[in-house]
Amino acid sequence: MTPTTVDWRDEVDADELEAAVVQLRAAIDQRQAVVIAAHVTPDADSLGGVLALHLALSAVGVRSVPVVGEAIEHVPAALTGLPGADQLRGVDQLPDASAVDLLVSVDAASPERLGAVAGYFDVRVPSIMLDHHPSASGFGDASVIAPGAAATVQVVVELLDSLGLTITADIASCLYAGLVTDTGRFAHASTDAAVMTLAARLISAGADHVALNRQLYDTRSLGELQLLGRALERLTYVADVRLVHTHLTRDELDAVDAGLADTEGIVDLLRSADAARVAVALKPAADGTWRVSMRARGDADVGALAQAFGGGGHTAAAGFTSTRDVDAIVADIVAWLRAE
Ligand SMILES: [Mn+2]
Numbered sequence: 001m002t003p004t005t006v007d008w009r010d011e012v013d014a015d016e017l018e019a020a021v022v023q024l025r026a027a028i029d030q031r032q033a034v035v036i037a038a039h040v041t042p043d044a045d046s047l048g049g050v051l052a053l054h055l056a057l058s059a060v061g062v063r064s065v066p067v068v069g070e071a072i073e074h075v076p077a078a079l080t081g082l083p084g085a086d087q088l089r090g091v092d093q094l095p096d097a098s099a100v101d102l103l104v105s106v107d108a109a110s111p112e113r114l115g116a117v118a119g120y121f122d123v124r125v126p127s128i129m130l131d132h133h134p135s136a137s138g139f140g141d142a143s144v145i146a147p148g149a150a151a152t153v154q155v156v157v158e159l160l161d162s163l164g165l166t167i168t169a170d171i172a173s174c175l176y177a178g179l180v181t182d183t184g185r186f187a188h189a190s191t192d193a194a195v196m197t198l199a200a201r202l203i204s205a206g207a208d209h210v211a212l213n214r215q216l217y218d219t220r221s222l223g224e225l226q227l228l229g230r231a232l233e234r235l236t237y238v239a240d241v242r243l244v245h246t247h248l249t250r251d252e253l254d255a256v257d258a259g260l261a262d263t264e265g266i267v268d269l270l271r272s273a274d275a276a277r278v279a280v281a282l283k284p285a286a287d288g289t290w291r292v293s294m295r296a297r298g299d300a301d302v303g304a305l306a307q308a309f310g311g312g313g314h315t316a317a318a319g320f321t322s323t324r325d326v327d328a329i330v331a332d333i334v335a336w337l338r339a340e
Pocket residue numbers: 045046107132150151152182
């Protein structure tokens with residue numbers, strides 16, 4: 001593995017970044033109404049970035065509303081303790097588009113990932129999108145895409161610094177949550193000196209990394225543990241392509257009163273299998289489709305795999321949605337890996 005020497009900022013379109021700064025500066029100067037949106041089934045990078053921006057902008061007079069374009073209950077319990085999360089609004093409390101001056105999306109690669117929030121684009125609300133997925137489309141009026149960044153919160157910090165906004169202890173905690181999770185607790189290949197320098201800065205600013213670690217990594221609902229048990233019982237190994245896969249049924253989720261958010265840890269656990277090159281967990285969404293979460297171990301590129309089936313993500317972590325049945329989806333993945 002070659003050391004990372006490229007600064008992620010070098011890959012960002014400077015004009016787009018400047019356009020985002022100009023729009024946010026106007027929002028501050030004019031005390032605009034700004035909606036800041038996480039993607040659906042938000043992770044800590046998305047929600048942490050949203051809440052950090054919300055706290056920083058509202059501190060300087062912006063009428064900021066943090067939102068997620070789905071039922072608020074879908075937010076993972078581990079994230080509901082982040083500073084500012086009590087102000088988060090779900091799909092039934094989205095501000096009317098006529099009263100919104102600016103939309104900022106955080107960590108969503110496409111408008112579809114924003115759920116009901118994507119409706120603001122239909123009525124042309126001015127927008128900024130911030131993301132680091134290589135598959136991201138530039139769907140904002142200003143689109144800051146940083147494929148070399150380990151987490152979207154790095155882009156958020158860049159904007160906060162450009163705007164001269166203070167990173168308080170609460171804001172630092174939100175940002176740290178995104179940084180520690182998207183780097184796999186500073187273990188993925190994306191962890192470089194810039195990541196560790198930012199982590200140090202956030203801890204200096206008061207990020208409560210001990211409490212965050214407990215919330216994010218050492219707290220599970222009973223339902224989540226029961227689902228892990230079911231998923232592990234059903235673990236299947238396809239030796240020639242070194243694929244470890246499993247799935248859960250809708251009945252199993254309903255039986256323990258769990259949502260998709262309670263299944264997020266399954267695929268990471270599968271990846272720990274020493275025999276695995278690719279780990280896949282199939283999870284039933286409420287609309288009858290399957291959410292296919294994938295992780296790579298070693299040299300596999302699950303981002304390319306996900307894109308082949310209409311999804312997206314990173315080399316090491318990616319996913320797609322399918323309307324086919326479990327056996328057909330697994331067969332498709334196996335065929336792709338055999339043809340690779
Ligand atoms: Mn991210």
